[in-house]
Amino acid sequence: MVSKIQGKKLSKRTNNKQGFKKFVDSDYTDLDAFKKACKGDENLLIYTCLKHDELQEYIEKIKAIPDLNEQIKFLKNNQPPMNETEERFDVCIESIAVYLKNYITYNGFIMNNGSGDAEDWASEFWLKYAKICKFYKDRWFHPENLKKASTVEYHTMLYKEFIYICRMSITGERRHQAFLATQKPEASIFKPSLDFGLDNKSNANKSLMDIVTDNKNGGENILEDIHAMSIQEKAIELSKKYENGKYAKQIEAFYLAQDASGFDKKVVVLGKIFLYKAGLVAPKTLAFVKSLSNTYKAKFNISNALINRQMSEFKKKKSHRICNYSEVLEDGGKTRVGLLLRRRGATE
Numbered sequence: 001m002v003s004k005i006q007g008k009k010l011s012k013r014t015n016n017k018q019g020f021k022k023f024v025d026s027d028y029t030d031l032d033a034f035k036k037a038c039k040g041d042e043n044l045l046i047y048t049c050l051k052h053d054e055l056q057e058y059i060e061k062i063k064a065i066p067d068l069n070e071q072i073k074f075l076k077n078n079q080p081p082m083n084e085t086e087e088r089f090d091v092c093i094e095s096i097a098v099y100l101k102n103y104i105t106y107n108g109f110i111m112n113n114g115s116g117d118a119e120d121w122a123s124e125f126w127l128k129y130a131k132i133c134k135f136y137k138d139r140w141f142h143p144e145n146l147k148k149a150s151t152v153e154y155h156t157m158l159y160k161e162f163i164y165i166c167r168m169s170i171t172g173e174r175r176h177q178a179f180l181a182t183q184k185p186e187a188s189i190f191k192p193s194l195d196f197g198l199d200n201k202s203n204a205n206k207s208l209m210d211i212v213t214d215n216k217n218g219g220e221n222i223l224e225d226i227h228a229m230s231i232q233e234k235a236i237e238l239s240k241k242y243e244n245g246k247y248a249k250q251i252e253a254f255y256l257a258q259d260a261s262g263f264d265k266k267v268v269v270l271g272k273i274f275l276y277k278a279g280l281v282a283p284k285t286l287a288f289v290k291s292l293s294n295t296y297k298a299k300f301n302i303s304n305a306l307i308n309r310q311m312s313e314f315k316k317k318k319s320h321r322i323c324n325y326s327e328v329l330e331d332g333g334k335t336r337v338g339l340l341l342r343r344r345g346a347t348e
Contacts, residue, residue: 104122238274247266
């Protein structure tokens with residue numbers, strides 16, 4: 001449901017004079033023009049949430065004001081509260097969600113580095129928004145249902161004031177989650193990236209990738225692993241660990257067919273990713289992995305720095321034989337694996 005909400009921009013001041021003029025010129029009957037003029041303005045959006053009879057009350061008041069600018073000013077200075085009734089409160093929080101979507105998406109993007117992706121974090125912040133709405137709804141309209149008396153007392157609140165409360169709460173939640181991440185170095189959003197340059201004079205123009213060796217996926221260890229398991233077998237094993245092996249059988253069939261036609265696009269993408277993660281390093285494979293979205297790269301811990309370095313190595317060493325992934329998998333993946341995974345600098 002949240003993904004279907006189209007985010008809209010909220011402004012403190014909008015150029016709505018022409019819209020109101022159209023409404024006035026209709027002899028105050030074109031309510032669509034009135035509501036359109038109110039959209040996007042934090043001081044006027046409340047009027048899009050009022051019932052017809054409630055809105056007519058304010059329209060009758062501005063009819064007595066001859067100047068258009070003064071009419072708009074009156075509406076802004078006499079906004080009805082968004083929590084005057086529970087019914088209006090429910091309408092307002094649905095309206096506010098539209099104007100919070102871009103803000104929540106942005107906060108999710110900021111947290112997207114190291115643990116979870118932007119969509120996961122955005123979901124966390126949507127949950128925070130839902131909790132805020134329920135918190136105030138229970139205390140303002142149903143205090144009798146609380147297990148103990150609340151210190152939160154009912155008072156009228158403007159539409160824009162509630163938006164500010166929600167924004168501050170979401171920002172506070174993001175900062176709290178960022179702090180918790182610092183307590184888990186393995187999942188910290190502050191962990192250094194392999195792509196960033198080092199702030200060190202002795203290592204000028206070098207990234208972390210240039211000076212830190214990968215003990216887990218280094219060339220020597222991959223060569224040792226290949227004696228016990230072919231790339232294809234290792235890729236299948238990796239697929240079994242992804243989402244409880246949901247795509248493992250389809251990926252295995254894709255490897256056997258060596259042809260992407262007839263297979264779901266996601267199966268093909270995952271199959272190629274697992275081949276790369278299993279140690280398949282070839283120009284076409286690297287080009288494919290490099291073209292993946294940031295979401296896929298973050299999800300499978302794929303570093304742009306490593307990909308660029310591997311591609312650079314292929315350009316430097318023309319003695320390397322160029323093979324694609326289907327060639328590697330020929331005859332069960334045992335005939336050309338050595339050509340692709342041998343140590344850098346070795347010749348045929």
